[in-house]
Amino acid sequence: MAPLVVLISGCSTGIGLALAARLGQDPDKKYLVYATMRNLAKKEGLEKAAGDALDKTLFVRQLDVTVDDQDKSIFEFIMGKHGRVDVLVNNAGFGFFGPLEAMSMEKAKSMFDTNYFGTVRLIRAALPIMKKQKSGRIVNISSILGHLAMPYMDVYNATKFAMEGLTESLLPQLKHFGISISTVQPGPVATKFAETMSTNSKAEDDNIIVSEDTVKEMTAFQALLSKPDLFTAQETGPVIDVIVECVQAEKPKLRYPTSENVRSWVAKRYREEGVTGLESLFE
Template sequence: MAPLVVLISGCSTGIGLALAVRLAQDPDKKYLVYATMRNLAKKEAIEKAAGDALDKTLFVRQLDVTVDDQVKTIFEFIMGKHGRVDVLVNNAGFGFFGALEAMSMEKAKNMFDTNYFGTVRLIRAALPIMKKQKSGRIVNISSVVGHLALPYMDMYNASKFAMEGLSESLLPQLKNFGISISTVQPGPVATNFGEALAANASTEEDNKDVSEETVKQMTAFRLLLHKPDLFAAQQTEPVIDVIVECVEADKPKLRYPTSDSVRSWVAKRYRKEGVTGLESLFE
């Protein structure tokens, strides 16, 4: 059986890097992985982690998911080389921590362009291919905050809610073409995402027009985020296990929470609102 051709966005660090390496190093060589990233200057980490798989079952390519021409180019390249795309993993994204009034509209639009419209661009490019071949698997890396919004992460929450809605809407449309679509929902993960979020938090300059009470409240919540008893970070490998489970499932579910904590947080939210049949969220 020919290996599955996999395209993953956002592979310079974290979940994208770990997933690309895991699939590329599969002992049965079931995958040919195109690990993409916006900035190829950051490719050293994945090339080192890939080891012997580099340029054999793992290929590093540039892809800024906000640039239409780059999306078109990567799909044309893969189709020219292999004639098919079997798995698409939408992982590219970034967060922001701060008061909404401290976030410029430019940054808000850029976040949606990456986190949500980047996903849309790649799915739009993949669908004609997958529909023609009557098979395909789309995996969107969402988050617990796609169901349970946290304070001071407004636009990030919104981008993940949008991803969840997009995926749920596409599910029945794609079934007759043999295409599955799923979302994977991690909570806090022990990657450098938290560090990146802190680095991308609102600055003193951003907060100059934010009320003192808002800054005080925001600071208090930020301290809560670092309390391990409330927001214990999950290690990367169990998250990758869940994504691989999704990729390899005979009948993929729509949603894959990556831990009991995620399932519990979401369950509490919907129970509070009197919603029953919560299990359907993960079918």
């Protein structure tokens, strides 16, 4: 059986890097992985993780998901090499933790352009290929925050809510073409993502003054988040296990929570709001 051709965005660190390495190092060589990132100056970590798979079953390529022409170019390149694209994993994204008034409009727009419209761009480029070949699998790396909004992460929450809606809307449209689409929903993960997000909490505009009361409230909320077992950070390995399960599933589900903690928090939210019929999505 020919290996599956996989394109993954956002592979410089974290989940994207770990997933690319896992698939590229598959002992049965079931995958040909194109691991992409915006800035190739950050490729060293991925190349090290790839080991012997580098340039054999794992290929590092440049892709800025916010640039329209680049999505077309990467798919044209892959099609020229292999004549098909089997799996698209939309992983590129970044976050911001802080008061909304401390976030510049430039950063807010940039976050939507990366986290949401970057996903839209790649799906739009992939669909003509997958529809023609009557097969394909799209995996969108979402978050528990696509269902359960977290204070001081307002715009990031919104990008993930948008991704969930996009995926759910596309699901019935794509079934006729043999294409599956799913979201994977991690909670906190032990990567540099959370660390980077926290460093973005300061005001980005000298003309913006965040009140002392706001800082006090935010600090209290951060202390709440640090309590043991509330939102315990999950190691990367089990998250990758769930993504691989989604990629390999004969009949993929719409949503894949990465832990029982995530599953219970989201299901609890819907039960308490009296929304019926949605809990089954997490079973």
